[in-house]
Amino acid sequence: MPAILDISGLTKVFPARHGRAPVHALKHINLMLDEGDFIAVMGPSGCGKSTLLNIVAGFDRQDDGTCLVRDRPVSGPGPDRGMVFQEYALFPWMTVERNMIFAMRAAGKYNAEAPARIQATLERMGLWQFRQSYPKHLSGGMRQRLAIARILAIDSPMMLMDEPFGALDALTRAVLQANLVELWQETRKTVLFITHSVDEALFLAERVIVMTPRPGTIVLDRRIDLKRPRDVTTPEFNDLKREILTMISPSLHVPGLHADESVI
């Protein structure tokens, strides 16, 4: 399979501020992402995972190294890399339907078939009956479904997800995780998913990247061959979880860190 994303030698340093030393957010990161893969980048706060995503999204620029999307260097944000933000980032002054129309206009994909596509996408995400509602009147889970619907409508080949379920309660989170897996199996979009939850990474991804901070580097790159639908209570799942937590715990300076999360 051809690589959709090719990152090599990627380095980002945030300059010294207020007398503090400069922060090496990313140091010589190499990462290849195949078309249609589902990759989760996980690690503790400050490991550079969000910086990595922001460079791929085109919101931030690296200090060194290259970031190629389909063999072309990233030069700014664009609808080929649709982003789902933790803060939803829906436009509160637009109804659900207007948010969808705006997304398709912005992406230059608003044509005669667009209304039908919007309806089908909103129906798929269970939001069609709420099309006249403003985001303010939607629950957190519905808001994030709309944010995903928006990216589906513009048909981004790559979906960037920055801890998208981080602000949701555990039950809503579990439902959306299951929905996302179904969606990925249907569409086979390439997903780059950022999370700080080991359970989330293992439940969702085909491949898990583990990063540690100071400097931000990749310490583990592992394919997850658990069969789907995945069961988070199996011994195999727990073995993988232990393996990953062992990789992270030295960086947290907490000896014998175990399952710190009760998600799902």
Add this chain to the structure above:
Amino acid sequence: MVEQVRVLDGHTMAEPARQKPAAAAGAILVPVLRIGVPVALLVLWEIAVRAGIIPARFFPAPSALFAEIWADLLSGKLVVDTLSSLNRLVWGLSIGVVLGVAFGMAMALWRQVDAALGVTVHVLRAIPPITWIGFSILWFGLGNRPAIFLIVLGTVFPMLLNTYAGVKQVDVIYLRAARNLGAHGFLLFRDVVLAAALPSILTGLRVSLGLAWILMVVGELIAVPAGLGDTLMRAQDYDQTDRMLAYMILIGFYGYLSDLLLAAVSHRLLRWQRGIEG
């Protein structure tokens, strides 16, 4: 009487019983106060003038004011004056709003424009608009234009500052999301920047509308041989205190009505900010 309140998920929930008497009292008392107090003031005023406590020549009774307005309404003078004044108000306010929004946007969006115009704008806005009256007559002569000029000067700065503040406050997450979806140019400007700044712009418009009424009358008192302000000035010259006070209160009433209208329009445009009942 309100028995139940709607909550966000659409279910209804009984209001706590102990809140009922207070809420019920408010529901009756508030409209009574809203209408009752002004009516009571008018009645007291009328009685005071008729009883001779207030001399009618210095402060005419409400009945005399209503009679004056009724007469001017029948003669058509009131309609002519009102339309003439509104014409200047609308022109002045429109030009002030367009210039204020345009410059406020430009200064908020481009740092160079902000640097180039910032000091000038802040010095000019600190000059009371009324002090320009001499130059407005010198430059434009008598007629509509000096009054429109005054209104523009008074409204452009509140519009500019509120637009500037509104754009500066746009959350960067909306700009990121819009650019990520591919938005740029006019679509980004209209659907994101302008839409996000709209609450602040409408606040500026409300301030500007009030100033526009004041400056319209000031302009007419001095430089325009027509309109409500001109009639007010002539009434003063001929010692027609009935007409003077009647037109003063009429101007206040027009100002209030236009503010209500704008509030209703804002309410509709900003319905996305409100709860489910909105």
